[in-house]
Amino acid sequence: MDLFEYQGKQFFAMFDIPVSPGEAVTTVDAAVAAADRIGYPVVVKAQVMVGGRGKAGGVKLASTTEEAREHATNILGLDIKGHIVEVLWIEKASDIAEEYYASFTLDRAAKKHLGMLSAQGGVEIESVAETDPDAIAKIWIDPVDGLTEEDARRWVSGARLNPDATEGAVDILVKLYRAYTEGDADLAEINPLILTPEGKVHALDAKVTLDDNAAFRHDWDEFASTQVRDEREQAAHEKGLQYVGLDGNVGIIANGAGLAMSTLDVVNQAGGAPANFLDIGGGANADVMAGALEVINNDPKVRSIFINIFGGITRGEEVANGIVQALGRVTLNSPIVIRLDGTNADQGREILAAHESETLISKPTMLEAAQAAVELANR
Amino acid sequence: MSIFVDESTKVVYQGLTGSQGKFYGLRNRDYGTQVVAGTNPKKAGTDVDGVPIYASVADAVEATGATASCIFIPAPGVQAAVMEAAEAGLELVVVITEGVPAQDEAWFYNKIKRDFPATRILGPNCPGLISPGKANIGITAGEIALPGGPVGIVSRSGTLTYQALYELKLQGIGVTTCVGIGGDPVPGTSFIDCLEAFEADPETKAVMLIGEIGGSAEEEAADFIKAEMTKPISAYIAGVTAPAGKKMGHAGAIVSGGKGTAAAKMEALRGAGVEVGQNPTEAGELMVEIVKNL
Numbered sequence: 211m212d213l214f215e216y217q218g219k220q221f222f223a224m225f226d227i228p229v230s231p232g233e234a235v236t237t238v239d240a241a242v243a244a245a246d247r248i249g250y251p252v253v254v255k256a257q258v259m260v261g262g263r264g265k266a267g268g269v270k271l272a273s274t275t276e277e278a279r280e281h282a283t284n285i286l287g288l289d290i291k292g293h294i295v296e297v298l299w300i301e302k303a304s305d306i307a308e309e310y311y312a313s314f315t316l317d318r319a320a321k322k323h324l325g326m327l328s329a330q331g332g333v334e335i336e337s338v339a340e341t342d343p344d345a346i347a348k349i350w351i352d353p354v355d356g357l358t359e360e361d362a363r364r365w366v367s368g369a370r371l372n373p374d375a376t377e378g379a380v381d382i383l384v385k386l387y388r389a390y391t392e393g394d395a396d397l398a399e400i401n402p403l404i405l406t407p408e409g410k411v412h413a414l415d416a417k418v419t420l421d422d423n424a425a426f427r428h429d430w431d432e433f434a435s436t437q438v439r440d441e442r443e444q445a446a447h448e449k450g451l452q453y454v455g456l457d458g459n460v461g462i463i464a465n466g467a468g469l470a471m472s473t474l475d476v477v478n479q480a481g482g483a484p485a486n487f488l489d490i491g492g493g494a495n496a497d498v499m500a501g502a503l504e505v506i507n508n509d510p511k512v513r514s515i516f517i518n519i520f521g522g523i524t525r526g527e528e529v530a531n532g533i534v535q536a537l538g539r540v541t542l543n544s545p546i547v548i549r550l551d552g553t554n555a556d557q558g559r560e561i562l563a564a565h566e567s568e569t570l571i572s573k574p575t576m577l578e579a580a581q582a583a584v585e586l587a588n589r
Numbered sequence: 590m591s592i593f594v595d596e597s598t599k600v601v602y603q604g605l606t607g608s609q610g611k612f613y614g615l616r617n618r619d620y621g622t623q624v625v626a627g628t629n630p631k632k633a634g635t636d637v638d639g640v641p642i643y644a645s646v647a648d649a650v651e652a653t654g655a656t657a658s659c660i661f662i663p664a665p666g667v668q669a670a671v672m673e674a675a676e677a678g679l680e681l682v683v684v685i686t687e688g689v690p691a692q693d694e695a696w697f698y699n700k701i702k703r704d705f706p707a708t709r710i711l712g713p714n715c716p717g718l719i720s721p722g723k724a725n726i727g728i729t730a731g732e733i734a735l736p737g738g739p740v741g742i743v744s745r746s747g748t749l750t751y752q753a754l755y756e757l758k759l760q761g762i763g764v765t766t767c768v769g770i771g772g773d774p775v776p777g778t779s780f781i782d783c784l785e786a787f788e789a790d791p792e793t794k795a796v797m798l799i800g801e802i803g804g805s806a807e808e809e810a811a812d813f814i815k816a817e818m819t820k821p822i823s824a825y826i827a828g829v830t831a832p833a834g835k836k837m838g839h840a841g842a843i844v845s846g847g848k849g850t851a852a853a854k855m856e857a858l859r860g861a862g863v864e865v866g867q868n869p870t871e872a873g874e875l876m877v878e879i880v881k882n883l
Contacts, residue, residue: 319805321775353692353699354700391692394690421691423689423690424692427665466746467747467748467772467842468745468772469752470837470838472868475827475828475829475867475868476868487837520748522748552755575870
């Protein structure tokens, strides 16, 4: 789960990481009231989960009430790379002497945590990595050992930050590592991490991705409530289905994440475009299948549906009966192509054959089924 | 021969008293796996369809001589369950459970590597492994696999693994061992661990590798194949058309920052001399050709 900047700062604050005081608001009046309370100058910041909002006009400095109103009016509702701004973060403006970059994430190849620190902050770290890789000081941390203050001090000196920033940076990095590990983040990034003219170090931005698998040991309801999902994803999520919305017109239902991904690939190979990724998990019983069909059926872009099931422990005839039952419960807007394989596939196909029609077609292989589904979608 | 498990492997099931653990544990026993014990501190002294339940893995090991475990414990308890199995001296710990926090995985992977180097973790979030005709530990349907070799399979995906087993069976081709390493960010056993074992196994003559988007495990496997493998390999990578920034079902299956794409993985594998199929069926067909020419 990706957090908005203001949520990331709330998350950081739980671990005593210094952030600028501010308020999240959703209306112009609330923005102005917040700015008046905080005291000028303030920064009006669009809350969107996409980079480059500054360039898009989503971050403005306001020195007066009038300016705060003007900026809030302009930024609320702004379209930044397809993301509409619905929330503003109003924060006390900071004097900036220097801008740094700091982050923790998992290095999957090394199977260790990776910390990155750079004296070149405020720009995209990917571009620093490309143009001046030596400007990023990396540290690999064994999760069993954790990050000690000593490690952090050595790391900071390797990154050649302004010596005035050393103490503040060490303190923040140790806390950021705690936030990342104890807070169950997949990514905890501060860009920029700033040094003020008074020699204080604090987080001017916050980019945090939380590990959904760890939700059971945290109170993340408030973060979860603002997650932006498309309607189809929301409906699938409520049914407990693994769904990702895409742009094509062939609806996909498969059992298993790998098979579902593979189904998208085969539809593309057949010259079509999938409308979604949908993994219904192992069983493929009538209830789950009916729920999946409802989600797909409500997608107006869908012109045909491709059900791709491999029967393992759940045998072919059980899968086929489940599909037939589910079809009885949902009135479909699009024709269906089914590819059933695996344990007792022949028996399953026999059951499907008895129900076959112009709108229910059974094919023995993935590629044939994909071709049929694409043809139907383009008809 | 097979890798990691065979007919003599004695397995304790952590979570045998739960519905999933019972269902698959007893299926594994019916297949012929030596399912010697289950654990549950509250139900020690009872049994699940004749399989004795012990309070701890250590007790089970002492009573039965188990050397492997299979974990069906819910995600919040997996870290403790893995540590318990390692502390009891088990050689293989198969974690079926999905949804384990990445911080836990990273921690217990490193902890066990350091303090219990003789213990191999497989998973989490994996279907387990099967040496057809000998032992099946996990959730694979044993009937879709033909025993005997000459092919070894290693895969990050569950259903695609089943697909591969089944297609080979239809062609009359047997499998020595099929290992599902799972789709999580920190798998206990890697492609390379399995490739190394298959290379050393005299009965495995060829290997099928099934990968997916995300991370760099397939690229690392390609480097290993180029340097160390003499046996022929066919491969398939799922997710050629997956959009960047979206997790495709598995926690580890995500293209981020332009890294982890299927195209790059296929390219790396081809560069290492691997026959790469465009879909699972094609990878199966390539393996059929490889086996014909052995």
